[in-house]
Amino acid sequence: MLRYLLDIRGNVSMELPELAVLGRQMRNEIVGKCVSEVEVVNPKCLNMPFEQFEKTIVGETIESVESKGKWLFIKLDAYLLLFNPGMGADVIHFTPDDELPEKYQIRFTLDDGSGFTIRVWWFCYLHLMREEESGRHKFTGRLGISPLDQNFTLDYFKQMLEKRQGIIKNYMLNQKNIAGIGNVYVQDMLFNAKLHPKRKIPSLTDMEIANLYKSIRSVLNESIRLGGLAYEKDFYGNKGGYGSEQFKIAYKQGKPCPNCKTIIQKIKTGSTSSFVCPTCQPLDI
Numbered sequence: 001m002l003r004y005l006l007d008i009r010g011n012v013s014m015e016l017p018e019l020a021v022l023g024r025q026m027r028n029e030i031v032g033k034c035v036s037e038v039e040v041v042n043p044k045c046l047n048m049p050f051e052q053f054e055k056t057i058v059g060e061t062i063e064s065v066e067s068k069g070k071w072l073f074i075k076l077d078a079y080l081l082l083f084n085p086g087m088g089a090d091v092i093h094f095t096p097d098d099e100l101p102e103k104y105q106i107r108f109t110l111d112d113g114s115g116f117t118i119r120v121w122w123f124c125y126l127h128l129m130r131e132e133e134s135g136r137h138k139f140t141g142r143l144g145i146s147p148l149d150q151n152f153t154l155d156y157f158k159q160m161l162e163k164r165q166g167i168i169k170n171y172m173l174n175q176k177n178i179a180g181i182g183n184v185y186v187q188d189m190l191f192n193a194k195l196h197p198k199r200k201i202p203s204l205t206d207m208e209i210a211n212l213y214k215s216i217r218s219v220l221n222e223s224i225r226l227g228g229l230a231y232e233k234d235f236y237g238n239k240g241g242y243g244s245e246q247f248k249i250a251y252k253q254g255k256p257c258p259n260c261k262t263i264i265q266k267i268k269t270g271s272t273s274s275f276v277c278p279t280c281q282p283l284d285i
């Protein structure tokens with residue numbers, strides 16, 4: 001069991017559900033408060049020198065917190081603060097009575113003495129810019145549609161896939177197409193739709209696209225409902241409830257497929273690993 005958890009830990013990062021849960025919790029705690037102090041140990045994550053960042057952000061009031069894809073959009077008076085957790089980060093709330101976590105690289109303290117710390121596993125982005133410039137941001141300016149956006153309908157998804165070449169898994173992971181799906185949730189999304197990750201987009205039938213659409217939404221909604229991945233912490237330091245029991249084939253190589261009992265395989269698909277049931281997800285149809 002321990003080995004299984006460790007194997008996952010090195011492979012997961014935060015995807016749409018984790019950012020959605022974090023964004024909602026942050027909204028409840030920090031909106032309406034003013035930034036009074038900021039500490040950044042790893043200034044490489046900033047898009048400006050620390051002194052400029054500090055001078056700009058201290059005194060700004062937090063107006064809203066939204067998540068899109070793997071990003072948080074923290075709206076201040078005149079600025080927008082963009083955060084991406086890279087391979088994963090603990091973003092943890094504190095009150096004036098709490099002891100700060102032992103390790104963190106970033107700390108925001110607010111005017112009531114509360115705030116949050118960020119501990120990053122590998123790297124993160126913390127970019128500050130004027131709101132009107134945010135459309136030109138090199139990452140978020142080109143983010144695709146959120147799969148939970150009300151405009152992401154089945155018809156819209158079909159239109160997106162029209163005339164596209166390439167393989168379906170790569171398409172789903174490209175943040176410029178759909179924002180927020182990564183190599184964790186994509187596994188069961190494809191499995192539910194009985195699609196091999198290497199299926200070419202033009203080969204997909206209307207029924208397969210409809211099943212994939214349904215699966216994308218249900219996997220994400222179920223994880224949000226359970227508080228995100230069991231391997232990531234939320235704003236209060238609690239782990240989510242979406243873990244090995246919820247995964248159908250993800251990270252379950254060597255175990256039987258829940259549908260047909262064929263042994264699940266782990267294969268290489270370009271630069272990412274994929275988990276497939278060779279019976280339920282045939283490549284040649």
Ligand SMILES: [Zn+2]
Nearest residue numbers: 257260277280
């Ligand atoms: Zn199967």
